[in-house]
Amino acid sequence: MSVYQRIKHDLQQGRFAPGSTLKQTELAELYSVSRIPVRDALQRLKSEGWLIPHGKRGVAVPQFDAREVEDLYLMRMRLEPLLLKFAAERLNGEILGRARDILDRMEQTPGLSAAEIGALNREFHACLYHAAERPTLFAAVEQLHEQCERYIGYQSRSLDYQHTSQREHYAILEALQQGDVEGASRVLEQHISAAGRALVDYLNGRPE
Amino acid sequence: MSVYQRIKHDLQQGRFAPGSTLKQTELAELYSVSRIPVRDALQRLKSEGWLIPHGKRGVAVPQFDAREVEDLYLMRMRLEPLLLKFAAERLNGEILGRARDILDRMEQTPGLSAAEIGALNREFHACLYHAAERPTLFAAVEQLHEQCERYIGYQSRSLDYQHTSQREHYAILEALQQGDVEGASRVLEQHISAAGRALVDYLNGRPE
DNA sequence: CGCCTATAAAATGTATACATTTTTCAAAAG
DNA sequence: CTTTTGAAAAATGTATACATTTTATAGGCG
Numbered sequence: 193m194s195v196y197q198r199i200k201h202d203l204q205q206g207r208f209a210p211g212s213t214l215k216q217t218e219l220a221e222l223y224s225v226s227r228i229p230v231r232d233a234l235q236r237l238k239s240e241g242w243l244i245p246h247g248k249r250g251v252a253v254p255q256f257d258a259r260e261v262e263d264l265y266l267m268r269m270r271l272e273p274l275l276l277k278f279a280a281e282r283l284n285g286e287i288l289g290r291a292r293d294i295l296d297r298m299e300q301t302p303g304l305s306a307a308e309i310g311a312l313n314r315e316f317h318a319c320l321y322h323a324a325e326r327p328t329l330f331a332a333v334e335q336l337h338e339q340c341e342r343y344i345g346y347q348s349r350s351l352d353y354q355h356t357s358q359r360e361h362y363a364i365l366e367a368l369q370q371g372d373v374e375g376a377s378r379v380l381e382q383h384i385s386a387a388g389r390a391l392v393d394y395l396n397g398r399p400e
Numbered sequence: 401m402s403v404y405q406r407i408k409h410d411l412q413q414g415r416f417a418p419g420s421t422l423k424q425t426e427l428a429e430l431y432s433v434s435r436i437p438v439r440d441a442l443q444r445l446k447s448e449g450w451l452i453p454h455g456k457r458g459v460a461v462p463q464f465d466a467r468e469v470e471d472l473y474l475m476r477m478r479l480e481p482l483l484l485k486f487a488a489e490r491l492n493g494e495i496l497g498r499a500r501d502i503l504d505r506m507e508q509t510p511g512l513s514a515a516e517i518g519a520l521n522r523e524f525h526a527c528l529y530h531a532a533e534r535p536t537l538f539a540a541v542e543q544l545h546e547q548c549e550r551y552i553g554y555q556s557r558s559l560d561y562q563h564t565s566q567r568e569h570y571a572i573l574e575a576l577q578q579g580d581v582e583g584a585s586r587v588l589e590q591h592i593s594a595a596g597r598a599l600v601d602y603l604n605g606r607p608e
Numbered sequence: 609c610g611c612c613t614a615t616a617a618a619a620t621g622t623a624t625a626c627a628t629t630t631t632t633c634a635a636a637a638g
Numbered sequence: 639c640t641t642t643t644g645a646a647a648a649a650t651g652t653a654t655a656c657a658t659t660t661t662a663t664a665g666g667c668g
Binding site for chain 2: 651652653654659660
């Protein structure tokens with residue numbers, strides 16, 4: 193496991209206090225490596241939004257910011273339906289079947305951890321979006337998901353919301369199977385909107 | 401001037417052949433530094449789209465890809481009007497005045513280089529968008545502009561297009577001044593669409 | 609003659625050592 | 639008592655040296 197992955201993992205676990213600054217030396221000792229791979233990892237994490245620049249030097253762990261979540265989900269609302277429309281032109285039974293398999297797995301496997309649910313969630317969307325064959329747009333959406341992950345790991349989702357989310361996923365698939373691209377896009381937009389609201393409410397309900 | 405800036409500058413100037421791979425050792429010698437700052441620069445440039453991963457190791461200079469441009473401008477079409485709407489709620493005479501100053505400078509200064517025009521162009525948009533006070537959305541849009549820059553530097557814009565673009569800029573300002581946010585958004589979307597088409601046509605007209 | 613393998617060369621990843629910059633803390637001046 | 643200033647400490651930036659991995663090449667085998 194690379195230093196990058198380990199630091200990211202520890203950030204997801206909330207091991208580093210938001211607002212605190214990370215020191216290369218400390219991290220190097222913590223992971224028993226030199227500062228060079230730590231520097232590489234920090235820079236990459238910074239470019240991905242897991243860390244933010246701190247003053248003229250160094251990086252800091254970002255605070256949880258409901259306004260950032262709002263923007264991330266607004267952007268997803270604007271971009272993902274677009275991507276889905278491109279994908280719809282190339283979707284076939286095989287791809288739709290794989291997508292459904294992922295949903296079924298999510299439904300039927302009891303006791304999944306938040307991380308596992310998130311992974312399947314992403315796999316589902318990626319499966320559909322990949323079919324669009326739009327590498328640039330796809331990468332941008334992936335990056336947004338990546339940035340959302342920081343908050344999703346923090347939130348312990350209610351079972352209630354989980355259920356609603358799952359229903360929406362199936363609704364998207366149904367619409368796609370019937371060739372109703374517009375309908376699928378609308379559900380998707382709603383889906384993202386609801387997820388964003390849930391996160392924002394959660395953050396506002398538990399201010400730090 | 402940092403190594404990062406120098407490499408980026410040379411990429412803009414087309415000094416490195418698209419498709420070729422960049423070697424840390426060569427760059428280190430070229431700029432008379434060690435490989436460490438070169439590594440930092442390469443990683444950052446990779447995260448910004450100026451370079452792409454190459455196999456398991458190393459980075460390559462990306463080819464010019466009309467499909468990438470399409471996606472970049474599609475995303476801008478979806479995100480920038482959104483940002484403009486947020487900005488509109490907070491715009492005042494002072495900000496609009498500054499924006500107009502930038503346009504006037506562009507108009508009245510003869511013989512501006514492509515780079516200078518691009519800088520003013522970006523300054524104009526940033527001036528408006530900054531007022532939105534939406535750091536996350538703003539940063540995402542800035543990143544898209546950054547990625548577009550790679551192509552814009554490559555394209556020598558026709559005077560004709562330059563004139564049209566400038567008219568659209570003024571049209572956006574006019575609409576904002578009259579409180580017609582919807583109108584301004586529409587013009588902006590058209591503006592981006594036209595710019596994207598011009599670039600794509602240019603790239604298709606001169607295949608590599 | 610083509611293909612596979614092994615060895616050498618080259619490129620990247622990492623550690624250690626040094627240089628430079630920033631921050632901190634304490635002492636002295638106002 | 640507050641503010642300023644300067645030196646020490648700490649953190650980051652950079653260079654050199656070494657380790658590991660990848661790639662290229664030459665030689666042998668089918």
